[in-house]
Amino acid sequence: MTTPQAQPLLQVEDLSTFFPVRGGLFGGGGSAVVRAVDNISFDIRPGEVFGLVGESGSGKTTLGRTLLKLVDPTAGAIRYKGTDIAGYTERQMRPLRRELALIFQDPNASLNPAMTIVQGVGHPLRIHGITSSRAQTRSRVAEMLERVGLSPAETFLDKYPEDVSGGQKQRLVIARALITEPAFVVADEPVAALDMSVRARVLQLMLDLQRDLGLTYLFITHDLATARFVCDRIGILYLGSLVEWGPARQLFDDPQHPYTRSLLDAIPLPDPRRRHRDKQLPTGEMPDALNPPAGCRFHPRCPAAFEVCGWEGADLIDFLEDRWTVVDEPTFERELAATGPLDSAEVARDEVRFPKADHGALVPLLRGLRDEEAGRVFTGVTDVTTDADAVVVRFGEGPAPALQPVQSVQVACHLHGVVEQPSDLSRG
Amino acid sequence: MTSAVSDTASGRPPSNVPVLQVRDLSVAYGTPRGSLGAVDRISFDLYPGESLGVVGESGCGKSSMGRGLMQLLPAGAEVSGSATLAGRELVGASDQQLRRLRGEDIALVFQEPMTRLDPLMKVSAHFVEAIRAHRPGVDKDEARHMAREALAQMGIPRTRADNYPHEFSGGMRQRIMIALGIVLKPAVVIADEPTTALDVIVEAQILDLLDRLRADERVGLILITHNLGIVAETCDRVAVMYAGHIVETGSVEQVFNDPKHPYTRGLMASTISLETTALHSIEGYPPDLVDPPPGCRFHPRCPDAMYQCREKIPEHAEPNPGQHASCYLYPGSGQPDPEEPPGTLAAALHA
Numbered sequence: 001m002t003t004p005q006a007q008p009l010l011q012v013e014d015l016s017t018f019f020p021v022r023g024g025l026f027g028g029g030g031s032a033v034v035r036a037v038d039n040i041s042f043d044i045r046p047g048e049v050f051g052l053v054g055e056s057g058s059g060k061t062t063l064g065r066t067l068l069k070l071v072d073p074t075a076g077a078i079r080y081k082g083t084d085i086a087g088y089t090e091r092q093m094r095p096l097r098r099e100l101a102l103i104f105q106d107p108n109a110s111l112n113p114a115m116t117i118v119q120g121v122g123h124p125l126r127i128h129g130i131t132s133s134r135a136q137t138r139s140r141v142a143e144m145l146e147r148v149g150l151s152p153a154e155t156f157l158d159k160y161p162e163d164v165s166g167g168q169k170q171r172l173v174i175a176r177a178l179i180t181e182p183a184f185v186v187a188d189e190p191v192a193a194l195d196m197s198v199r200a201r202v203l204q205l206m207l208d209l210q211r212d213l214g215l216t217y218l219f220i221t222h223d224l225a226t227a228r229f230v231c232d233r234i235g236i237l238y239l240g241s242l243v244e245w246g247p248a249r250q251l252f253d254d255p256q257h258p259y260t261r262s263l264l265d266a267i268p269l270p271d272p273r274r275r276h277r278d279k280q281l282p283t284g285e286m287p288d289a290l291n292p293p294a295g296c297r298f299h300p301r302c303p304a305a306f307e308v309c310g311w312e313g314a315d316l317i318d319f320l321e322d323r324w325t326v327v328d329e330p331t332f333e334r335e336l337a338a339t340g341p342l343d344s345a346e347v348a349r350d351e352v353r354f355p356k357a358d359h360g361a362l363v364p365l366l367r368g369l370r371d372e373e374a375g376r377v378f379t380g381v382t383d384v385t386t387d388a389d390a391v392v393v394r395f396g397e398g399p400a401p402a403l404q405p406v407q408s409v410q411v412a413c414h415l416h417g418v419v420e421q422p423s424d425l426s427r428g
Numbered sequence: 429m430t431s432a433v434s435d436t437a438s439g440r441p442p443s444n445v446p447v448l449q450v451r452d453l454s455v456a457y458g459t460p461r462g463s464l465g466a467v468d469r470i471s472f473d474l475y476p477g478e479s480l481g482v483v484g485e486s487g488c489g490k491s492s493m494g495r496g497l498m499q500l501l502p503a504g505a506e507v508s509g510s511a512t513l514a515g516r517e518l519v520g521a522s523d524q525q526l527r528r529l530r531g532e533d534i535a536l537v538f539q540e541p542m543t544r545l546d547p548l549m550k551v552s553a554h555f556v557e558a559i560r561a562h563r564p565g566v567d568k569d570e571a572r573h574m575a576r577e578a579l580a581q582m583g584i585p586r587t588r589a590d591n592y593p594h595e596f597s598g599g600m601r602q603r604i605m606i607a608l609g610i611v612l613k614p615a616v617v618i619a620d621e622p623t624t625a626l627d628v629i630v631e632a633q634i635l636d637l638l639d640r641l642r643a644d645e646r647v648g649l650i651l652i653t654h655n656l657g658i659v660a661e662t663c664d665r666v667a668v669m670y671a672g673h674i675v676e677t678g679s680v681e682q683v684f685n686d687p688k689h690p691y692t693r694g695l696m697a698s699t700i701s702l703e704t705t706a707l708h709s710i711e712g713y714p715p716d717l718v719d720p721p722p723g724c725r726f727h728p729r730c731p732d733a734m735y736q737c738r739e740k741i742p743e744h745a746e747p748n749p750g751q752h753a754s755c756y757l758y759p760g761s762g763q764p765d766p767e768e769p770p771g772t773l774a775a776a777l778h779a
Contacts, residue, residue: 055627055628055629056627165713167713195485195486195654195714196485196654196656196695196698196699196700197485197694197695197698197709197710198709198710198713199698199700199709200698200700200707200708200709201707201709203700203707204707204709222627222628223700224628224702225700225701225702225704226700228702228704229700229704229707252702262629263628263629264702265632266628266629266631266632267628267657267701267702268631268632268635268655268657268658268660268661268662269657269660269661269701269702269703270656270657270659270660270684270696270699270701271660271684271701272660272661272680272681272684272685273681273685275660275661279632281629281632281633281636282629283633285597285598285599285600285627285629285630286627321585321587321588322583322585324580324585324586324587325579325580325583325584325585325586326580329577332586336587342587
């Protein structure tokens with residue numbers, strides 16, 4: 001179990017992993033960059049289960065792979081037992097590999113179907129020169145199979161992965177990952193592919209092994225319920241950024257970031273009596289990582305967003321489109337005539353220009369919507385004016401929030417006081 | 429044998445004429461090892477404006493059931509039994525009849541929307557094609573107008589009706605698929621894991637839309653899912669499937685608050701929720717359906733298995749009004765007289 005004074009096993013500082021994308025969505029054919037992991041800091045203590053929770057596209061898998069140096073970081077430090085391995089070459093990593101393990105989600109992708117179980121599970125022993133004879137490998141693999149509940153091991157050793165069930169296959173994956181007696185294990189959605197009736201057994205196995213072998217886990221999942229059960233501390237990722245992290249209990253009992261709260265509200269509960277509970281659900285979906293929102297990346301969907309959260313031109317276009325799905329058709333036709341076709345609007349961070357607008361109609365429409373606070377986007381609107389050829393809507397400043405301590409967690413949200421990220425790291 | 433027909437305790441909407449009646453529906457696939465009975469003689473009713481959750485783990489037959497109802501199965505699959513939709517028989521209907529029924533009377537929403545939308549066709553064109561195939565009298569402008577309204581109802585901006593499928597996010601594509609499914613106002617919508625590929629927040633949005641559709645249009649909704657939470661949050665009634673059989677049905681309140689079948693109990697206990705304080709699981713693994721165990725198919729994993737469970741499939745008993753369980757724990761399941769010593773039943777049968 002975790003002791004609060006313990007020196008971190010792994011310290012992550014300002015870690016970023018960017019992927020270049022050729023072509024991209026932007027004009028001019030220049031190259032774009034996906035900020036899969038963007039300036040993340042946290043630490044993992046020896047013997048704990050640290051949960052990394054996020055939806056698909058949040059960067060959780062990339063972060064896990066970066067920590068194991070299976071992907072090269074763009075910037076930042078990864079201190080493993082005090083030594084920064086971020087810049088290590090593969091040759092330098094080699095002696096560390098047996099201490100670092102990865103458990104994949106898809107057992108079919110991580111077991112070679114052409115190898116027998118003793119060959120596949122024993123493979124890392126050979127690679128690292130841990131065993132020197134076939135008999136030695138066989139006895140080590142048999143011992144590991146018994147440990148993961150594949151018993152009697154003799155009946156499994158010479159089978160192929162396709163001969164066993166899904167739950168048993170995942171036990172093989174775990175056996176293969178742990179056979180080198182690693183210290184740090186990244187488990188990437190280890191039970192997501194399993195049916196409910198066998199999922200708990202594999203989780204229990206992972207927890208038993210952690211206790212018996214003194215493992216430290218980074219547990220990557222999209223499932224907050226599972227994370228709550230198995231993790232000591234949890235970090236919540238959204239679009240490449242850590243929005244909140246801290247002790248699991250604190251995070252679930254009193255979430256500080258609106259995104260954490262939304263995730264908790266959205267989980268369907270297997271209890272029909274709780275069906276009509278109050279839920280604060282965000283609108284829309286996680287945006288394209290190639291073109292993330294300004295300021296706080298969650299602001300366009302946030303039920304609590306206010307004026308400094310990063311409102312920008314694109315948010316106004318989204319607001320109008322959403323509005324037009326709920327108003328009646330004549331209202332839609334009238335308002336569309338006022339704005340002109342939305343694809344003619346010139347959209348920037350700090351303003352939107354409507355060059356084909358009906359000036360006489362659009363200015364009162366937008367001012368009216370702002371006055372009646374029709375959408376949160378209007379909290380960020382500083383001005384609605386006309387110039388020679390267009391109606392112009394202007395937006396104020398909206399810095400990206402930095403992590404700050406609140407209670408016993410770290411949270412990146414302006415609701416707790418506006419703390420900007422250092423300007424060289426936030427997006428310009 | 430019909431299950432869950434006479435349920436009055438479920439708070440079901442007042443209509444008492446089922447829109448869909450399924451009786452002894454079976455779906456079997458030919459395999460090199462022999463016939464695989466994915467769905468084995470299941471029966472249920474669906475009422476207008478009702479949502480029925482069909483829940484079970486992978487391989488239990490829930491998807492085959494949905495596809496069997498739509499007659500959308502691979503070559504070599506066999507459907508038998510009966511399914512009547514507003515009086516018309518679906519099983520054995522001709523291709524021409526089915527083309528008319530699909531979309532107009534019954535629609536299927538799949539798990540992966542991208543594989544169902546033509547990437548080279550504008551979203552509006554999908555609608556125009558579907559509408560005009562069923563209603564040749566509707567002109568293109570009218571069909572486009574219907575498309576925009578159906579899309580707006582599902583939260584897709586009217587201004588984006590002429591975009592291509594790849595220009596939408598995963599959740600929006602699923603909204604488009606639902607809009608396409610409902611544009612002809614079918615009486616029954618079968619949604620097969622409609623949110624499994626989506627994130628939890630988008631999932632909640634889509635479930636909300638389906639629920640509004642059910643309430644506003646009085647659509648009968650069959651929601652196929654492995655997620656008990658989704659059933660508890662959105663369905664009126666639930667059917668629990670295991671190895672091709674419906675093992676329990678009842679109102680969501682009944683089945684979740686007082687599950688009767690040992691499989692339902694095991695499934696609920698092994699579900700990890702925010703309130704989970706200890707891990708539970710069901711021993712063993714689901715059976716091979718080419719060669720299923722005799723009697724109750726759950727008996728090899730069942731903590732309550734008795735001698736007779738291996739002999740004969742139990743009838744649907746009704747331990748609570750409207751709640752049915754196929755299990756010898758309950759009177760009415762056809763269990764032998766408890767006075768008779770075990771073994772004599774089998775001996776009598778073989779005599």
